[in-house]
Amino acid sequence: MKLRLMPSAIFHYFLPFCLLALLPFTTSCGNRSTGKNTATTDTLSVPKEQTKQFLSLEPGVFSTSDKAFGEIVELKGTPVATDALFKPSELDMLIRNNMMIMKTSGTTGLIKFLSLPDLKVIREVGTKGGGPGELLYPAIFESAEPGLLCYVYDLQQEKVYQIDTSFVMKETGFNLEKNAKQMFGNKQFVETRSREFCYVSNATTGKAIYQYVPGQQDSLKQIYDVEDGFKKNLGWTALIGDFGGNRSKNRLAYAYKYFHQIRFFDLLTGKTRTLQFETTANNDTESPDATAVLAPTSVTHFWGMSAQPEYVYCAYSGRTPIQVQEEFQKETDHIYIEQYDWNGNPVKKYNLDHWGYFCVDESTRTIYVAAVNAAEPMYAYKY
Numbered sequence: 001m002k003l004r005l006m007p008s009a010i011f012h013y014f015l016p017f018c019l020l021a022l023l024p025f026t027t028s029c030g031n032r033s034t035g036k037n038t039a040t041t042d043t044l045s046v047p048k049e050q051t052k053q054f055l056s057l058e059p060g061v062f063s064t065s066d067k068a069f070g071e072i073v074e075l076k077g078t079p080v081a082t083d084a085l086f087k088p089s090e091l092d093m094l095i096r097n098n099m100m101i102m103k104t105s106g107t108t109g110l111i112k113f114l115s116l117p118d119l120k121v122i123r124e125v126g127t128k129g130g131g132p133g134e135l136l137y138p139a140i141f142e143s144a145e146p147g148l149l150c151y152v153y154d155l156q157q158e159k160v161y162q163i164d165t166s167f168v169m170k171e172t173g174f175n176l177e178k179n180a181k182q183m184f185g186n187k188q189f190v191e192t193r194s195r196e197f198c199y200v201s202n203a204t205t206g207k208a209i210y211q212y213v214p215g216q217q218d219s220l221k222q223i224y225d226v227e228d229g230f231k232k233n234l235g236w237t238a239l240i241g242d243f244g245g246n247r248s249k250n251r252l253a254y255a256y257k258y259f260h261q262i263r264f265f266d267l268l269t270g271k272t273r274t275l276q277f278e279t280t281a282n283n284d285t286e287s288p289d290a291t292a293v294l295a296p297t298s299v300t301h302f303w304g305m306s307a308q309p310e311y312v313y314c315a316y317s318g319r320t321p322i323q324v325q326e327e328f329q330k331e332t333d334h335i336y337i338e339q340y341d342w343n344g345n346p347v348k349k350y351n352l353d354h355w356g357y358f359c360v361d362e363s364t365r366t367i368y369v370a371a372v373n374a375a376e377p378m379y380a381y382k383y
Helices: 015-022 290-294 321-330
Strands: 039-043 060-063 073-075 092-096 099-103 108-115 121-127 138-141 148-154 159-164 169-171 188-193 196-203 206-212 221-225 241-246 251-256 261-266 272-276 300-307 311-319 335-341 346-352 356-361 366-371 378-382
Touching: 092 138, 092 148, 092 356, 099 138, 099 148, 108 138, 108 148, 138 188, 148 188, 188 241, 196 221, 196 241, 241 300, 241 311, 251 300, 300 356, 311 321, 311 356, 335 356, 346 366, 346 378
Parallel strands: 039 060, 060 272, 073 346
Antiparallel strands: 092 099, 099 108, 108 121, 138 148, 148 159, 159 169, 188 196, 196 206, 206 221, 241 251, 251 261, 261 272, 300 311, 311 335, 335 346, 356 366, 366 378
């Protein structure tokens, strides 16, 4: 029997609408830099056979289309029975030490550790609340430390915790500031080296990427402008997206939710590579109303990322929230997963037969999806 989609099950999909009611809308007051990202006439084609050598990033702005992925690969999921109790909504998932680490909603066991591939519960950590060691609105991100399993960022308390290999959670003491008028922070973190981080957050121009070393005075600095290349300042709400990184390759990636565009960053050289897909009505960066892209009739592009050692995988919708809701009613919901190498070259595009939150286990070539509109909560896709 199909589960009927509840409003909370697509909270992440509609998150900006909720945040707009809680956070002040910020607009740009800075001057734009010009001449950095002049669009080229280069057009990407289907990549040739991948080589093991990791080449340098070719900078610039490149026009492309879905043809760059080649033929879309259709994948059918296999349900995976799990003893973990969770609602398939508001999820974060990542793979670490042959475990799936899952951030869930609820009052207890907010961070779950599941064995692979059977998804049996190993341990649960985290209690809902604002007291010492409690979490209000957590998100998880990967750790580079061998003795740690992951970090937990509490958006509402603006605190970062770490969970070690003994499943003990403690506060890191990061010095993170939050605007007094904001109820939530909105940072997304990547640990680029041991105890060195990059994160994307609001900026005077909308959104930017910052470097940060906890404990080092004056270490925080802006290194990239996420809005660079657009024709006018849009504000942070229109520039919402997904952020990930690769330590060994010194790369970052940012995929825009409301514009069919993804950028790659070389941390060593400072160079950037931008892929701009075929223009849609949603890509009007000169719209006088920066919040227009948040309307339910506006196309959602990228809305999830799984950064892996060899490739980065992005969930792609290409439909409006209204269209997705109609698919739920017809039981024809699905998601696309796009695969890129860390130099910004399209590799493959997969069509999965269930809509939901995902993560990738590259070591076993498995995509896991927590399905929000299916008989089972979790599906595995071999690719």
